Amino acid sequence: MTVGVHPLAGFDKLLHYRVPESLRATVTVGTLVRVPVLNALRLGIVGEIGVPKDFPLDRLKSVVQVVYPFPALNRELLQLAHWMAGYYACPLDSIIETMIPAAVRGGAVIKQEKLLSVAQRLGDDELATMGKRAPQQARLYRFLAQQFKPQRKALVLSRLGQTVAVANALIRRGVLREDTRRVEREAYADDFARSELVAAQPPQLNAEQAAAVADATAGLAKEKFRVTLLHGVTGSGKTEVYLHAIEMALKAGGGVIFLVPEVALTPQTVARLRARLEAIAPDHRCVVWHSHLSEGERLDGWLALATGASRVVVGARSAVFAPVHNLRLIVVDEEHEPAYKQDETPRYHGRDVAVYRAKLNCALCLLGSATPSLESYANAQAGKYGLLELRQRVDDRQLPHINVVDMRVEIMRSRGLTTLSQQLVHAMQLRFERKEQTILFINRRGYSSSMLCTECGHVEECLHCSIALTYHRNDETLRCHLCGDQRAAPMVCPQCRSPKIRWKGLGTQRVEEAVRRVLPRACIERMDTDTMAKKNRFREVLGQFRTGKIDVLVGTQMIGKGLDFPNVTLVGLVDADISMHIPDFRANERTFQLLVQVAGRSGRGDRAGEVVVQTFTPQAEAIQFSRHADFAGFAAAELKLRRDFKYPPFRHLIQHRLRGKSPEKLKFFSEQWAKRVEQALGNRVELRGPSPAPIEKIKDEYRWQLWFFTASVTKVIGDLNRLRTEFPWPEEITQVLDVDPVSLT
């Protein structure tokens, strides 16, 4: 037997090996093996059986070891890897390494433990005799006979103060039985235990939910590839729809992947999901998958799925590669979240990979969001995806009232920049008196180098690209980082002639101080990446907030998702503008998403919620549509703009970032490269740039970028990548190709 192996060795090549007789039974496509490469042993994935015709067999080396006696990648995953390597223009081995976690590749030590149980029940007489002859044995027997489940041997013996010999004697006589099992380290085991106490009865579905479930169920029954977008307003009970679909898939013997953005992976959410999933399929452990797992936990989870012991996984982005058997359903919750995109090689988008994997498996892919990405929404409108809508909040709870505060007026009133408007201050004081809670959000997607007039809210935009211009301090210019257009930065606002045209974002700390001044007796906590650096601090603060010890929580978006606090009746968004003026064509979309999602945090309990949004541009569409959570209205307006400028979703974007120490060289090579692309691919891609990146210099390295717009990634990426490899780049210039980027700053 001979095989072709993709070695994980930093190069992209299939190497051939002979499989020794003793390993043949366990080797198939997808098996993880160790093979000699040059003078070292390397891991590799069996990519095919056999060798090309006329291959010189006598020179073949042998496979040395089979790491697991079952495929580490099934056929679909291997196909998926090949597709990703092509689409994202990255080496196959980098994808295989992403698909098979390090803990699995390393074959972390599998911990085992021994279990004792009663194999043969003793009669009263027998037990009495034993009690006289061997009292220790009788004690052990009696203890075990009272247990429902097998007990851990080490634990039982130490608790009874007995030696191994006592147990072994009974095992030899066939009275007790000893089993070995893998020790499972369960992530969030403690939280799970707590949540069991409150394991809620599943609610009765409302009509909209029931219709959505019926549609998903019908889709599942067909066993055909299908993508359905579940657009449901915040609090409309999307999770219940997912859970019913999951139940159907599991009961039909299928496997399920449930993706959530990393930020939403709080213990609370996970515990709730897990309790429900395990109630649906009691004989299946639900595997939890995210970036904070220990090596051991990761290996356990992976093994459970790869061996078919478990059929359902809840996890962040990389769970899309889980080796789930007979995959029937992939749920992508909060599908619009940029967190699904990986910002290092391979730069894949978890949602898009989910869709492709579902296609390979003829499975159903359910994308859910209150604010779908315009990519997914456009696909639904074009009829490529199904569309399910939940328009009502459960129990007909009202969407919170959104108050938009015009900060230009506020500044005039207070004669200077204020952090908190009067309206927000009053609302907070009222909550404090009523012993209700407030969350204040600060926009962290913020980008301080656009020019905003604090008098009239005017922002300078590029005439060609409709994105905010970036202020470059060193030469006092405003530049478009998309097309490279530039002009001198104005000293006064071009619209209202005010000199107050520069404005920087607020820090969480400044907001916290402002809150302390107006609510001196309140308990205020700040939550951002600085204060949350300590492990467990995040959970601790959330715990205190939940129990009502904290009155006001100030933080960035990290407190946003997946949290349900019934006592929060006020949500303030301190600086709604910033996300609108980042130099990104998705700026409006992000702002709309932020506003709607933030508003969704308020009024989840019985009391109505209120939202205060502070902005310098109250007339902006993203803000106006969000006041009524009017997604359709917003999408129509924004899609029109995107169509006019031929931005995604109407075309794909490939971003090419170049970095180097010498700005002159970087500029020169970027320009040469642009010419080369124009010449070779000009009829298939529209090129913009090269131009300096919005952050032109990071750690003494200069950054430039080019953008390639194209109707089809698959049709150009191969040629583009080949061209790039052949181009005579100087050593010191490094570069990154990012297909379908989600962040352009």
Ligand code: ADP
């Ligand atoms: P979404 O994800 O759409 O924002 P969730 O799925 O988090 O909403 O549901 C919000 C809350 O409503 C949850 O506490 C959930 O248990 C509850 N819920 C869901 N469906 C129903 C229903 N049909 N009746 C009553 N409560 C429900």
Ligand code: ZN
């Ligand atoms: Zn102005």
Ligand code: ZN
């Ligand atoms: Zn431009």
